[in-house]
Amino acid sequence: MGVDRLDGRLIQLLADEPRVGVLEASRRLGVARGTVQARLDRLQSSGVIRGFGPDVDPAALGYPVTAFATLEIKQGQGQDVRAHLATVPEVLELHTITGHGDMLCRLVARSNADLQRVIDRVVGFAGIVRASTAIVMENPVPLRIIPLVRQAAGISPPPEAQAVGSED
Amino acid sequence: MGVDRLDGRLIQLLADEPRVGVLEASRRLGVARGTVQARLDRLQSSGVIRGFGPDVDPAALGYPVTAFATLEIKQGQGQDVRAHLATVPEVLELHTITGHGDMLCRLVARSNADLQRVIDRVVGFAGIVRASTAIVMENPVPLRIIPLVRQAAGISPPPEAQAVGSED
DNA sequence: CCGTTTGCTGGACAATCTGCCCAGCGGACT
DNA sequence: AGTCCGCTGGGCAGATTGTCCAGCAAACGG
Numbered sequence: 001m002g003v004d005r006l007d008g009r010l011i012q013l014l015a016d017e018p019r020v021g022v023l024e025a026s027r028r029l030g031v032a033r034g035t036v037q038a039r040l041d042r043l044q045s046s047g048v049i050r051g052f053g054p055d056v057d058p059a060a061l062g063y064p065v066t067a068f069a070t071l072e073i074k075q076g077q078g079q080d081v082r083a084h085l086a087t088v089p090e091v092l093e094l095h096t097i098t099g100h101g102d103m104l105c106r107l108v109a110r111s112n113a114d115l116q117r118v119i120d121r122v123v124g125f126a127g128i129v130r131a132s133t134a135i136v137m138e139n140p141v142p143l144r145i146i147p148l149v150r151q152a153a154g155i156s157p158p159p160e161a162q163a164v165g166s167e168d
Numbered sequence: 169m170g171v172d173r174l175d176g177r178l179i180q181l182l183a184d185e186p187r188v189g190v191l192e193a194s195r196r197l198g199v200a201r202g203t204v205q206a207r208l209d210r211l212q213s214s215g216v217i218r219g220f221g222p223d224v225d226p227a228a229l230g231y232p233v234t235a236f237a238t239l240e241i242k243q244g245q246g247q248d249v250r251a252h253l254a255t256v257p258e259v260l261e262l263h264t265i266t267g268h269g270d271m272l273c274r275l276v277a278r279s280n281a282d283l284q285r286v287i288d289r290v291v292g293f294a295g296i297v298r299a300s301t302a303i304v305m306e307n308p309v310p311l312r313i314i315p316l317v318r319q320a321a322g323i324s325p326p327p328e329a330q331a332v333g334s335e336d
Numbered sequence: 337c338c339g340t341t342t343g344c345t346g347g348a349c350a351a352t353c354t355g356c357c358c359a360g361c362g363g364a365c366t
Numbered sequence: 367a368g369t370c371c372g373c374t375g376g377g378c379a380g381a382t383t384g385t386c387c388a389g390c391a392a393a394c395g396g
Contacts, residue, residue, distance in 0.1 A: 002230060011222055018220035023353055032374045048228040052186035052220050054179055056313045060216040061320040062170060068272060082308040089319040094309035097236065097302040104236060104302065108316065134265040134272065140250040141262035145224045151257040152229040191382055200345045
């Protein structure tokens with residue numbers, strides 16, 4: 001298990017240009033097509049690559065506000081709260097965590113005002129004792145995985161090591 | 169701007185089966201191929217769909233531990249801290265947030281022990297005053313976007329509204 | 337109310353890619 | 367030495383893509 005250099009380069013290539021097919025990838029990587037096909041199959045069946053789902057921007061959907069909410073849950077209500085949150089579309093992600101906050105969830109909303117509505121809906125549930133929300137202002141490092149892939153694959157130094165700044 | 173029913177169905181289809189091509193998608197959706205192509209082009213150029221990058225699982229790369237760290241930054245050190253964190257592969261995501269914590273970042277590590285190394289590296293920087301870390305135990309709702317797409321597209325009720333539980 | 341613009345349909349074409357199979361080859365393992 | 371495994375290089379039929387076109391209907395603007 002794990003990924004080698006070729007796997008890493010393949011993943012990087014796919015991340016850079018998702019449209020490349022197996023044939024083109026084999027040309028770019030300088031290996032036979034069958035090799036790329038085999039690697040791709042292995043990466044997918046081993047779960048390293050979960051899929052190639054479209055990367056949808058919530059902001060472009062009309063939800064430009066992102067926030068993180070820490071929730072404190074009443075003992076024994078975990079399952080119910082999870083089920084409740086799973087039904088709220090604006091809850092993009094939910095984790096149970098260590099520490100006094102019991103859950104951490106990522107929310108989006110149409111505006112700061114709309115965020116209130118979302119939060120009300122989120123916390124409007126018996127099992128939730130308290131919620132603490134932090135609104136995201138900037139997103140200097142958008143969700144990324146390539147640097148980690150490079151490290152795991154033993155690929156030397158990322159070509160760029162600065163370049164900071166983005167919106168959200 | 170915005171997405172209509174067809175856009176929503178297309179995005180869902182792509183999310184369910186990323187391998188479908190334009191032709192197959194047109195068959196599934198019951199519209200002409202040209203229509204699907206036009207919609208896809210529009211969704212991408214309008215930024216709703218950012219891309220189709222491979223969805224890599226950190227756990228499968230050998231980083232099964234996820235954590236969120238709230239960082240408190242020394243005044244005026246924001247830029248430097250961002251640049252610093254951007255160089256750490258285990259930092260998958262970084263946000264600046266409202267509230268007393270100034271930044272929130274998502275970390276991964278090879279183990280709980282390894283997490284200490286990662287945190288040391290993260291906070292081992294002059295501009296960071298304090299860090300508070302929460303380890304993720306479970307991930308009942310993995311990062312998702314489809315429910316929001318459905319809502320934005322005006323697609324009625326999600327077929328499943330329960331089904332909770334997952335790992336991380 | 338009419339002309340125009342826009343979006344979708346249904347079809348056609350060449351070029352390309354995919355899925356699949358095969359033989360050979362070299363390194364690693366037993 | 368014998369065997370397994372991964373990669374190479376090639377071939378082939380079938381499917382898909384990129385592109386362009388004409389017809390149409392609904393929405394739009396005057």
